Amino acid sequence: MFPTDKPDPSVLRGMTQRRFGRRDALRLGGMSAMGAFLAACGVQGQGKPQASVAPDAVAKFWGGKAKNGKLNFANWPLYMDPKKPELKKFTEKTGIQVNYDEVIEEMGPWFAKVQPQLSAGQSIGFDLMVITNSIQFGQFRDAGFLAPLDHSKLPNYVANAAKSYAQSSYDLGNVFSIPWASGITGIAYDPDKIKRPITKLADLWDPEFKGKVGMFRDLQELGNFGLLAAGLKPAESGEAEWRKAAAKLREQKDADIVRQYYDQSYVDALGKGEVWITQAWSGDIFQKNVSDGTNFKFVIPEEGGTIWTDNMTIPITAENPVDAITAMDFFYEVENAATLAEYINYVCPVPAAQAAMRKHAAALSGEDKEYLESVASSELVFPGESDYAKLHYYVDFNTAEEQQDFTKIFDPIVLG
Amino acid sequence: MGRVRRALAPYLLVLPGGLWLLMFFAVPMATMLSLSLQEGDIVNGYVFTGHWQTYVEAISDYQTQLIRSLVYGAVATIILIVLAFPAAYWIAFYGGRRKATYLFLLLLPFFVSFVLRTISWRLILTDDGFLLRPLKEIGLLADGFHILGTPVAVIGGLVYNFLPFMVLPIYVALERIDPRVVEAARDLYASPITAFRRVILPLALPGVFAGVLMTFIPVSSDYVNSEVLGSSETTMIGQVIQSQYLSSSNYPTASALSFTLMAVLLIGVFSYARALGTEDVMKVAAR
Numbered sequence: 001m002f003p004t005d006k007p008d009p010s011v012l013r014g015m016t017q018r019r020f021g022r023r024d025a026l027r028l029g030g031m032s033a034m035g036a037f038l039a040a041c042g043v044q045g046q047g048k049p050q051a052s053v054a055p056d057a058v059a060k061f062w063g064g065k066a067k068n069g070k071l072n073f074a075n076w077p078l079y080m081d082p083k084k085p086e087l088k089k090f091t092e093k094t095g096i097q098v099n100y101d102e103v104i105e106e107m108g109p110w111f112a113k114v115q116p117q118l119s120a121g122q123s124i125g126f127d128l129m130v131i132t133n134s135i136q137f138g139q140f141r142d143a144g145f146l147a148p149l150d151h152s153k154l155p156n157y158v159a160n161a162a163k164s165y166a167q168s169s170y171d172l173g174n175v176f177s178i179p180w181a182s183g184i185t186g187i188a189y190d191p192d193k194i195k196r197p198i199t200k201l202a203d204l205w206d207p208e209f210k211g212k213v214g215m216f217r218d219l220q221e222l223g224n225f226g227l228l229a230a231g232l233k234p235a236e237s238g239e240a241e242w243r244k245a246a247a248k249l250r251e252q253k254d255a256d257i258v259r260q261y262y263d264q265s266y267v268d269a270l271g272k273g274e275v276w277i278t279q280a281w282s283g284d285i286f287q288k289n290v291s292d293g294t295n296f297k298f299v300i301p302e303e304g305g306t307i308w309t310d311n312m313t314i315p316i317t318a319e320n321p322v323d324a325i326t327a328m329d330f331f332y333e334v335e336n337a338a339t340l341a342e343y344i345n346y347v348c349p350v351p352a353a354q355a356a357m358r359k360h361a362a363a364l365s366g367e368d369k370e371y372l373e374s375v376a377s378s379e380l381v382f383p384g385e386s387d388y389a390k391l392h393y394y395v396d397f398n399t400a401e402e403q404q405d406f407t408k409i410f411d412p413i414v415l416g
Numbered sequence: 417m418g419r420v421r422r423a424l425a426p427y428l429l430v431l432p433g434g435l436w437l438l439m440f441f442a443v444p445m446a447t448m449l450s451l452s453l454q455e456g457d458i459v460n461g462y463v464f465t466g467h468w469q470t471y472v473e474a475i476s477d478y479q480t481q482l483i484r485s486l487v488y489g490a491v492a493t494i495i496l497i498v499l500a501f502p503a504a505y506w507i508a509f510y511g512g513r514r515k516a517t518y519l520f521l522l523l524l525p526f527f528v529s530f531v532l533r534t535i536s537w538r539l540i541l542t543d544d545g546f547l548l549r550p551l552k553e554i555g556l557l558a559d560g561f562h563i564l565g566t567p568v569a570v571i572g573g574l575v576y577n578f579l580p581f582m583v584l585p586i587y588v589a590l591e592r593i594d595p596r597v598v599e600a601a602r603d604l605y606a607s608p609i610t611a612f613r614r615v616i617l618p619l620a621l622p623g624v625f626a627g628v629l630m631t632f633i634p635v636s637s638d639y640v641n642s643e644v645l646g647s648s649e650t651t652m653i654g655q656v657i658q659s660q661y662l663s664s665s666n667y668p669t670a671s672a673l674s675f676t677l678m679a680v681l682l683i684g685v686f687s688y689a690r691a692l693g694t695e696d697v698m699k700v701a702a703r
Contacts, residue, residue: 106662106663108659108662108663108664108665109662109663111458111665112661112662112665115458115665119461136665138459139458139459139665142459143458143459210560211560211562212560219663253648258648259562259565259647260565260647260648261647261648272542272543272544272545273542273543273544274542274543274544274562274564274565400457400458400459400460401457403457404457404664404666407664407666411659411664412477413648414648414659415478415481415648415651415655415656415659416480416481416647416648416649416650416651
């Protein structure tokens with residue numbers, strides 16, 4: 001893929017340094033503080049049978065594996081402070097040298113890239129990779145490309161993770177993965193161009209915004225919004241529902257309401273005024289407002305939005321799996337989870353991080369303090385129960401055919 | 417001994433190139449052909465079954481994009497000829513001592529990466545950019561007017577990105593024309609227009625042919641311009657193939673589409689060559 005608008009690392013660095021000083025960041029503080037403590041109880045699991053794992057698989061994989069003192073970590077861009085404070089701390093603490101690469105930009109291409117090596121049983125050069133609970137997650141899982149995790153090596157995860165994650169339908173019981181961060185897909189809009197408040201998915205279908213609406217190219221994201229807009233539940237959907245959703249999306253497209261089906265470049269399109277209202281990922285809009293001083297609004301639509309999770313996984317061919325699982329657990333120490341979420345502003349899988357963040361805030365003063373407090377009380381970082389009630393996980397596929405059907409139904413909308 | 421070596425020499429000479437062709441052309445082509453006839457999915461693997469129906473399905477599912485790509489390719493190529501011919505003509509006949517400078521100037525933008533150049537067009541043409549904003553402010557254009565995401569932007573980008581590949585071959589053909597031939601035509605009372613039509617144009621035709629080969633094929637299969645400047649209404653076949661390979665992991669369909677595209681382009685090029693009287697044209701082009 002061609003990264004259309006990948007921010008310059010130096011810009012990002014500038015952004016990190018500036019972020020505490022930017023008043024714009026405080027606008028996020030407009031979101032009401034959540035009374036209820038996180039606990040993330042609303043995420044429903046499907047209780048669907050997992051791809052079967054032999055009972056001794058964990059012992060078989062981990063037997064005879066030892067710490068090697070090095071770790072190759074594949075992650076997405078914008079997913080850690082560019083100065084990598086957490087990794088420095090990790091190296092200090094464990095002596096493990098980390099090679100951190102921001103090589104994953106889209107799930108499809110990433111799967112296509114590493115699949116040949118994994119099929120051949122060769123190392124992909126990474127011991128730890130962060131992958132989304134997308135169609136490809138199922139492919140990685142079902143093809144046996146992910147190492148089963150030894151939970152006895154994950155004490156912090158066991159102690160600190162929000163319990164709901166263990167019920168995720170894509171990896172019930174966290175057999176192969178534990179979350180890095182989650183994000184919410186909702187609607188972002190430019191209040192300078194759109195004078196009325198946006199509250200619902202139907203606003204994305206409003207002919208008033210003809211040619212100024214952005215939708216996602218990712219078929220899960222697009223399909224799920226189609227389902228929700230048609231009043232259907234993604235989790236309970238099958239082919240008949242998908243067709244209805246596709247018809248709904250087709251209607252939006254044929255009325256020329258959609259400007260384009262975007263990948264990550266939607267942020268830029270919103271910034272340049274190409275779109276006024278668009279499907280959006282929560283953390284992006286926050287970061288855009290902070291870095292460019294824009295005033296875009298992000299809402300979780302009344303009909304519901306989607307929640308996705310990026311997960312830490314160990315490829316089955318990893319050369320340093322023990323180092324990898326040590327790092328996975330490290331990010332579940334409350335302190336580390338807190339500093340990470342303070343930077344990336346995506347949903348934190350460790351509820352106790354909220355208190356740690358408030359403590360950090362209390363130690364600061366002025367704008368810095370206000371900023372951190374706003375992050376700690378943001379529903380986009382620590383969603384409350386009422387938020388979770390509105391959020392849906394991606395459509396699940398039981399078989400490869402189902403997934404191909406889904407692709408076939410929604411692909412023509414994006415490809416026009 | 418010497419005779420044997422002499423007999424072997426041509427084969428030895430062709431060996432490096434031949435191996436290269438085998439490794440990076442013949443083998444991948446065969447692999448792709450086999451892939452296009454396989455069935456299965458990415459998790460359970462693909463198995464060869466000779467399932468040629470993939471071709472039928474792929475073509476019927478994506479004929480819109482296939483036809484659109486060929487139309488864009490044809491339109492862009494025609495615009496390229498119209499733009500490139502005068503430029504090449506001027507440089508070849510009026511360039512004087514500075515011919516090399518002009519050619520260099522023509523190539524200068526192309527020292528910048530293809531993708532970056534296309535993204536710059538995005539910046540220029542964007543809805544609220546410095547081109548459209550003022551026109552919208554003085555009321556010449558409606559507020560919702562946009563160029564990005566339309567076929568105009570995509571074909572414009574294609575023309576821009578492939579211009580040198582049309583100018584250079586035409587220039588080479590024109591440059592080789594002996595000025596005395598034109599003089600002779602004028603001496604024989606040909607008007608300038610007749611001289612151009614009967615003398616210069618036929619001699620330049622091999623250059624145009626080479627230019628068409630070098631632009632029509634990559635333009636029709638291009639996916640960067642539509643990706644960056646277009647919208648879902650301008651999706652080209654290259655994008656479909658890319659998304660089938662990388663997003664859907666549907667390798668058979670992607671391979672089948674690649675072969676279909678190749679076949680269509682080859683048929684197109686050969687019928688074009690035939691219409692022009694291939695043999696001569698090819699020979700001159702190869703000179």
